[in-house]
Amino acid sequence: MARTSSLDQGSTPSLFSPYKMGRFNLSHRVVLAPCTRCRAINGIPQAALAEYYSQRATQGGFLITEGTMIDPTSAGFPHVPGIFTKEQVEAWKKVVDAVHAKGAIIFCQLWHVGRASHQVYQPGGSAPISSTDKPISKRWRILMPDGSHGIYPKPRAVGVDDIANVVEYYRIAAINAIEAGFDGVEIHGAHGYLIDQFLKDGINNRKDEYGGSLANRCKFIMQVVQAVATAIGADRLGVRISPAIDHLDAMDSSPLSLGLAVVERLNKLQVDIRTKLAYLHVTQPRYVAYGQTESGKQGSEEEEARLMLTLRNTYQGTFICSGGYTRQLGIEAIAQGDADLVSYGRLFIANPDLVLRFKLDAPLNKYNRKTFYTQDPVVGYTDYPFLNKERGSNRPFSRL
Ligand SMILES: Cc1cc2nc3c(=O)[nH]c(=O)nc-3n(C[C@H](O)[C@H](O)[C@H](O)COP(=O)(O)O)c2cc1C
Numbered sequence: 067m068a069r070t071s072s073l074d075q076g077s078t079p080s081l082f083s084p085y086k087m088g089r090f091n092l093s094h095r096v097v098l099a100p101c102t103r104c105r106a107i108n109g110i111p112q113a114a115l116a117e118y119y120s121q122r123a124t125q126g127g128f129l130i131t132e133g134t135m136i137d138p139t140s141a142g143f144p145h146v147p148g149i150f151t152k153e154q155v156e157a158w159k160k161v162v163d164a165v166h167a168k169g170a171i172i173f174c175q176l177w178h179v180g181r182a183s184h185q186v187y188q189p190g191g192s193a194p195i196s197s198t199d200k201p202i203s204k205r206w207r208i209l210m211p212d213g214s215h216g217i218y219p220k221p222r223a224v225g226v227d228d229i230a231n232v233v234e235y236y237r238i239a240a241i242n243a244i245e246a247g248f249d250g251v252e253i254h255g256a257h258g259y260l261i262d263q264f265l266k267d268g269i270n271n272r273k274d275e276y277g278g279s280l281a282n283r284c285k286f287i288m289q290v291v292q293a294v295a296t297a298i299g300a301d302r303l304g305v306r307i308s309p310a311i312d313h314l315d316a317m318d319s320s321p322l323s324l325g326l327a328v329v330e331r332l333n334k335l336q337v338d339i340r341t342k343l344a345y346l347h348v349t350q351p352r353y354v355a356y357g358q359t360e361s362g363k364q365g366s367e368e369e370e371a372r373l374m375l376t377l378r379n380t381y382q383g384t385f386i387c388s389g390g391y392t393r394q395l396g397i398e399a400i401a402q403g404d405a406d407l408v409s410y411g412r413l414f415i416a417n418p419d420l421v422l423r424f425k426l427d428a429p430l431n432k433y434n435r436k437t438f439y440t441q442d443p444v445v446g447y448t449d450y451p452f453l454n455k456e457r458g459s460n461r462p463f464s465r466l
Contacts, residue, residue, distance in 0.1 A: 081397045082425055084126070085406055087384050088301045088344050090171050090249065092407070093126025095400050096421045099388050099409035100130045100175040100252065100306075104439045105447055106147035109135060111157040114443035115147070116164040121418035121448060123170035128407065130252050130304075130347075131161075133177030133259075136239035137232075139195060140260075141187045142179035144211045145441055149174060149239045155246045162247035173304060173344070174243040175252040176236055176294075180260030181221035182314050184208050195228070196221035197264045197286075198271050202314050209439055226274055229286060232260075237293040240303075250302030250344050253290055255328075257349065258314030261287045265307070265324060268317030280327040288331050291343075300341040304386075305332065308349035310373050322373050329381045336382060345384035347409065350374050378404060393424045419452045428453050 079085070085092045098119075105114050119129060135141050135148035148154045158174070165172045181196035188194055199221060207215035224232065240251045255261035263269045264286040270277050276285050287305075294303050309318060309325035318324045329346065336342050350370055378385045387405035396408040414420045416433035423430055437446020 079400050079403070079406075081393075081400045081408065083400075085384075087128070087407070088342055090128070090344070091126060092128050092171070093124070094421060095407045096127070096396070096424060097386060097407050097409040098122050098127075098129040098414050099411040100132055100254070101411050101415055102132045102143055102146055102439065103415075103447060104143055104145045104441055105443055107145050107441065109141075109146065109148040109151075110154060111147045111161050112443060113160070114448060116161045117448045119161055119172065120164035120168055121452075122414060122420070123165045123168035123172075124421050125169035127168075127170040127421060129165060129170055129172045130409065131172065131174045131248075133175050133179075133254055134239075134243075136176050136178055137235040138189045139183075140178040140235075142183035142194070142259075143187075143209055143439065146177075149176070149242045149246065150235070155242050158243075158246035158248070166247070171249045173250040173252050173302075174246070174248045175254050175306070176239050176243070177254045178232065178235070178260040180263045181218065182208070182259055183221075184210065184216055184219055186211060193219060193222040195224040195232070196260065196269075197223065197276065198269055199223045200269065200271065202258075206314055213440075223272070226276070229276065229289075233286075233289045233293050236290045237297045240294040240298045244298050244302070250304065251294065251298065252304040252306055252347065253287070253294060254306055255287050255290075256306045256308035256347075257311060258316030261290065262308065262316045265309075265328070266316045266318040267324075268312075268319070269315060280323065283324075284327050284331055287328065288335070291332070291335065295335070295339065295341075295343070300336065300339055300343050303343050304345040304347055305343060306347040306349070309377075310370055311349055322376060325373060325377045326380060329377055333380070333382045342383045345386050345407070346377075346381045347386040347388060348374060348377055350387055350389040375404060393427065396424075416450050418448075418450055419454065423453055426453070 082094045085095055137150050181194050183194035185191040201220045202218035208218050210216045243251045265283050270283055276282055307328055309321040384406045386407040386409050388409040391408050399405045399408055412433045416431040417423055431450050434446050
């Protein structure tokens with residue numbers, strides 16, 4: 067029998083039924099997952115970003131931006147946007163306005179890649195920061211500004227005093243995001259980037275108060291969450307984690323214990339401050355059901371499903387799942403109560419009108435992996451065709 071969360075509006079929820087995500091009234095459950103697209107030349111959101119996000123916006127839909135730099139040391143990809151300078155904030159305003167004009171809600175994903183960077187992306191060519199001084203293994207390659215692939219360098223383990231500065235970068239970036247008009251922010255605590263580098267015991271080898279026990283490894287993420295919640299309000303804040311994903315060597319000896327440790331702390335924070343976060347967003351590695359996801363896999367599919375369900379049942383608030391969901395899997399996830407919302411990455415990249423196509427059960431465009439991270443403002447970015455000949459429209463066919 068379908069299980070419904072206390073936040074659900076109707077009896078049996080569907081992928082296309084409304085959902086109240088705290089202060090936000092969503093008209094359906096199909097979310098744009100954060101996807102790095104490398105079109106923000108020199109860190110500045112361009113007109114192409116406004117076009118891209120507004121193409122994917124629907125009345126009452128929910129979009130999460132690509133990972134966005136919180137300070138000059140955060141980048142590990144070419145031409146990712148930032149949200150730490152006045153110029154960036156002003157540029158984002160045009161993107162947000164274009165999305166709001168379509169009636170959608172948009173959060174900015176706050177991102178620090180930590181050791182998943184290279185000296186070429188760092189101010190003064192210095193070493194990237196991390197929880198550790200261990201580099202990412204040669205199993206992985208970094209995308210360089212010229213399109214070639216390089217080796218991840220040895221990072222610098224950030225000192226305890228510096229950690230407070232990084233927390234402050236998140237706080238200021240969140241305030242900037244609200245200034246730019248975003249409805250909220252998502253803290254990127256997933257996929258082997260800086261926060262995950264603190265969370266995972268396969269990476270974090272610190273001997274101080276930020277390493278070792280689960281409590282210590284959760285300290286950094288909770289400081290960031292607390293600081294951002296205080297600055298902009300917990301109900302404008304979502305958190306993304308991926309305890310079972312080994313992308314960029316982010317392995318943990320007990321993904322379930324780690325996931326639960328984060329969830330229990332988020333639950334406690336919500337009680338303490340008497341406000342729910344906007345949501346928890348968890349990435350599920352799924353290979354068998356729908357080809358390969360972008361992320362690595364750890365454990366069997368059954369284990370992963372159990373982990374997702376345990377986190378979903380433990381977290382007291384809106385739960386977004388992501389990773390390898392098709393239309394059918396999304397419909398099932400919502401109907402069974404496995405999640406409140408489903409985020410789609412690759413399918414949304416290739417189908418600007420994904421929500422309409424899902425509603426009609428129409429054929430989907432195929433994504434082109436080769437243009438995921440290129441810089442052309444149109445090709446592989448805003449030129450994926452709409453179902454409707456009237457380009458840019460998310461309206462159904464007139465015959466329907
Ligand atoms: C090109 C590309 C870029 C991505 N960039 C980000 C990112 O910036 N932040 C993030 O949290 N996840 C990122 N992801 C992961 C997606 O949010 C999503 O979880 C993943 O693609 C799995 O979902 P899917 O099977 O629907 O594509 C990216 C994925 C792709 C394909």
